[in-house]
Amino acid sequence: MLRIAIMGAGRMGALIRNTAESMSDDTGAWLFDVVAQVGFDLDAADSAAPADVMIDFSNVATLPAVLSYVQRTGCALVSGTTGYTTEQLAELKELGTRVPVVWSGNYSIGVAALRHLTAQATCELPGFDVEIVECHHNQKADAPSGTATMLLQAVEEAKADPAYHPVYGRQGMCGARDPHEIGVHALRGGTVAGVHTVSFFGTDEEVSLTHRATSRQIFVNGALAAATKLVQRGPGFYTFDQIMFG
Numbered sequence: 338m339l340r341i342a343i344m345g346a347g348r349m350g351a352l353i354r355n356t357a358e359s360m361s362d363d364t365g366a367w368l369f370d371v372v373a374q375v376g377f378d379l380d381a382a383d384s385a386a387p388a389d390v391m392i393d394f395s396n397v398a399t400l401p402a403v404l405s406y407v408q409r410t411g412c413a414l415v416s417g418t419t420g421y422t423t424e425q426l427a428e429l430k431e432l433g434t435r436v437p438v439v440w441s442g443n444y445s446i447g448v449a450a451l452r453h454l455t456a457q458a459t460c461e462l463p464g465f466d467v468e469i470v471e472c473h474h475n476q477k478a479d480a481p482s483g484t485a486t487m488l489l490q491a492v493e494e495a496k497a498d499p500a501y502h503p504v505y506g507r508q509g510m511c512g513a514r515d516p517h518e519i520g521v522h523a524l525r526g527g528t529v530a531g532v533h534t535v536s537f538f539g540t541d542e543e544v545s546l547t548h549r550a551t552s553r554q555i556f557v558n559g560a561l562a563a564a565t566k567l568v569q570r571g572p573g574f575y576t577f578d579q580i581m582f583g
Contacts (some may be wrong), residue, residue, distance in 0.1 A: 338370045339565060342388035342412070344403050346376030349417075353392055356557050369469060369561070375402065376480060382406040383503030390564045393418055394435030394556070396478070400425055413437040413567045415560050417444055433574030437567050441577035442483020444559030448533070449578055451548045452491045455535045458544060459495035465537040465544070467492050468520035472532040480523035481505065484533050492535070498537055 341357060344510055345348050358367035379402040382551050387410035392565045393403050394417040407414050416429060419442050441509035443449075459467065469492075471485040481489075509519070531550040536543060550556075563580050570580070 339390065339568065340365055340370050340372045340374070340388040341564060342373040342385060342391040342406065342410075343371060344375050344382070344393035344399055344406075345393060346374055347395070347483060349394040349557070350374065350376070352553055353394065353560065356554070357561060360561070365421070368565075375399075375406075383409075387432060388412050391570050392564060393562065397421055400428065403427060404428060407436060410547065411436060413564070414439070415564045415567060416440040417483075417560055418443070419486075422481030424520050430574045432435035434572060436572055437575065438572045438573070439563055439567050439575040439580050440474055441563075442487050442493075443531075444556045444577055445548070445550065446552075446564060447555070448484055448487075448547050449534070449581065451533065451546060452487060452578075454546050455488050456491045456495040457493050458535070458537055458546065462537045462539065462544065464516075465539040466514060466516070466518070466520075468522070468536045468538065470522045470524065470534045470536070472526070472529050474528050474530070475525050477525060480525070481521050482523065482531070482533070485521055485523070485558060488535055489519060489521055489532060531535060540569065 343353050354371050354374060357371055360368040362368060366447060366522040372388050375382045375385055379399060382405055385406060390413040391407055392415045397420050413436055429438055429440055467483050469488050473482060493501055501519055502517060503521050504518045505521050509511045530552055534547040535547055536545040563577060566580050
């Protein structure tokens with residue numbers, strides 16, 4: 338049985354706990370034991386019971402508490418929190434020199450496939466204009482989404498040309514589109530769990546790749562699967578793809 342600690346007690350934190358506590362193997366044995374869950378009182382992390390892995394889908398503001406807990410207990414970390422600054426991501430990477438850490442803007446298997454397909458289409462459709470559009474619920478704090486940023490990185494890596502650059506929305510008399518632009522746009526409304534579309538516009542034709550999440554359950558399932566595999570790894574800063582497919 339894998340001992341897990343959960344950072345955050347909001348919608349994702351509650352869903353992670355409910356899912357983990359309902360999972361068993363073929364013999365009926367429970368797969369996870371939730372030994373701690375830290376909510377708004379971040380000081381509680383200082384006395385929370387040690388776990389084998391912490392799962393964090395909370396908020397950038399909890400990072401100091403996350404780092405403190407992981408350093409104190411020596412557990413692995415599955416992080417799905419988005420909106421980190423470059424400096425905060427550097428702290429997570431440094432943590433990976435001591436314990437296994439996986440960070441991803443999306444823990445969906447379908448999105449992992451979308452990234453691969455996006456890179457492939459970028460290579461096979463040279464000269465096409467690329468635009469990325471993401472849509473999320475009206476409570477999402479950061480924009481663009483972590484997934485959109487990952488898709489942007491897939492395009493940039495496939496292009497392998499520093500002239501390509503992101504343009505985050507357009508307004509006013511912005512002129513003709515620079516052929517080296519990669520458009521990135523964020524929509525917010527309602528209760529949308531997450532929709533990501535990468536469109537390739539050529540002369541007289543268009544190709545679009547879309548992933549549509551109908552609930553947050555897919556991210557929880559991916560995070561718990563990653564947690565099970567991560568604890569078998571040594572210290573390092575891993576991607577979701579490396580943990581699941583490496």
